[in-house]
Amino acid sequence: MENWKSSARAFWVSMAPPTFWLVAFFIIPLSLIWLYSFSSKTGIVEITLDWNLRQYARALEPVYLGIFWKSIWMAAATTAICVVVAFPVAIAIVFSKPTMRMWLLLLVILPFWTNLLIRTYALIAVLRTNGFINNGLDWLVTHADWLLSFVGLGDNMLIGPYRPMALLYNNTAVIFGLVYVHLPFMVLPLYAALDRLDRSYLEASLDLGAGHFRTFFLIVVPLALPGIASGVIITFIPAMGSYLTPDLLGGTDSYMIANVIASQFKQANNWPFGAALSFLLMYATFFALAIRAVLMRKEGRGDRR
Amino acid sequence: MNRKRGMPGLIGALSRRQFVTGAAAVGLTLTAKPKFASAQAGNVVFANWDTYIGETTLADFTEETGIGVTVDTFADVSELFAKMRGGNVAYDVIVPSNDWLPRMIAANMVQELDHSKIPNMSNLFPRFMDEPFDPGRKYSLPYMWGTVGIGYRKSAVSGVPDSWKVLYDSDEHAGKIALLSDCGTMLGCALKYLGYSLNSTDKAENEAAAELIIKQKKNIKAFAEDNGQDLLAAGEVDVTMEYNGDIVQLMTEDDDVDYVVPKEGGILWEDVLAIPANAKNVDNAHAFINYIHAAEPNQLITDYIQYATPNKAGYELMDEDYRNNPDIFPPEDVVEASEYAEYLGEEVTQMREALCTKINAA
Structure with a gap:
């Protein structure tokens, strides 16, 4: 490997486009929003930069803190469910035949190729009162009743008429939607971590008399911790800032922080306040990433491979 | 504030016409290409609500005048407003609602109309010619209400x-x-x-x-x-x-x-037709607004979207069922x-x- 200093030109040529991209489309726009967050709204479209902290002060009022808290809670629930669901999936992929593995990974990634909006509308079609789940259960109940009528137990004597469940427009629907969307973010890092795992540890554990459960919790989970940490971070952060899912699947009490931000930029037409809320979300993200970096460093010290 | 059939209609009606029109809500831009080689320069860029124009109106307009129309749809006026205040979009004709128009006027985002270029204004019911949100109709003409x-x-x-x-x-x-x-x-x-x-x-x-x-x-x-x-x-x-x-x-x-x-x-509510201050094709924009308020095109639009038209000439071409519908004309x-x-x-x-x-x- 050559040192970049010995071929400086090649280095700069290859670095220039991404640097330009980062500065022009990330740092500059983000700085503008950051400046907005210290500005005052002085007219319908006028914004004056006067370096005040009023927007942040307002963002820390109980009603907005409450929404922040709710977002954190929803994202945490989503992440927890994702870990529990994704772990068996990742293990199954790791232990499947190599040819099978590629197909299974493809299945995990496949939903990404469909637009999020389309996937969310598809979920609505599944969950709503006349959706696939409710209609499917209704069909089952009706036909079971029809079968029971042969033994004289029909006409809803034993089971129902089916009452559709309220699966849509509530917080459960939002978390369901968030889990559905973010599951691949959890499966992939877990898969990567488990794939690197040295199988001889597992064999040693089993040979030395530990059961499958003990092996799993005492050997597999600790070794997969970096993967779990990555998965948690990249699931939690986007889940906390999700806008579309609570907007479309949520009920009257599913308002999350991104919905407030969107309304500040649109209906309320108050960009400085929207900017302050966005940056509070961003600071929280940086904080989470910093914690992760610290944890990883500790881990790195203990385990140099 | 979107009062048109939007994406949600998709689920119930994948096979119905909203599928085509609903797709526009996802950001698809439809362009009616001018048929004539001698078409006037400058397509009219028309920012409209989804499914809120006649089926053939844009093509008919292009056929009659040689002016092309490019459509951009928005889901609510606040979205249109946010896009326009960013200043990067140059629409020629927009369809804001009555409550957002005064904001746009105050922020100098729309320009005064040249009434002399819209002779079909005379087709409007007189009661729409002076509204509290736009006295004397200096900045806008009604579209639907x-x-x-x-x-x-x-x-x-x-x-x-x-x-x-x-x-x-x-x-x-x-x-x-x-x-x-x-x-x-x-x-x-x-x-x-x-x-x-x-x-x-x-x-x-x-x-x-x-x-x-x-x-x-x-x-x-x-x-x-x-x-x-x-x-x-x-x-x-x-x-x-x-x-x-x-x-x-x-x-x-x-x-x-x-x-x-x-x-x-x-x-x-009243949705209005207005021309943004930074419009590039002001003459063509006037021609387009004028076309919308011609009798037959207006009837075609009204018949398709089934809203109340403020256009007397278009109204009179509509059938009895429409004119006597208390849900449309309270x-x-x-x-x-x-x-x-x-x-x-x-x-x-x-x-x-x-x-x-x-x-x-x-």
């Missing part, structure tokens, strides 16, 4: 639900109620129910309206972003606050649905009791938005 009232499933209600009480202050339809999520609309109708003005700027009155909604929240299924008609169609709700046109469209497919403007009065006393939502200034807007955040967080 209508009301916000209650859409309901006939088999699920006892009698006609002709009071806002059904939505705001009753548990008769608990869990089967949807309100429009737009802040001004949601608060405004609650204010009407409480006997105040839709445009109340009084803090205590607005707070009372917010309290009413918070108390009712347990019975409300969703704050619908203008998909109340879809919720109604899918059986999710039995009563919903909606724009009349959405419900009228649904009524053509579902006999069990009806619409009423409550006796306390509803919201009157009786005089209903219009009398209803109000236009006004732009109330930044301070009141912020006060109302804060109340709505409180409602959503409660």
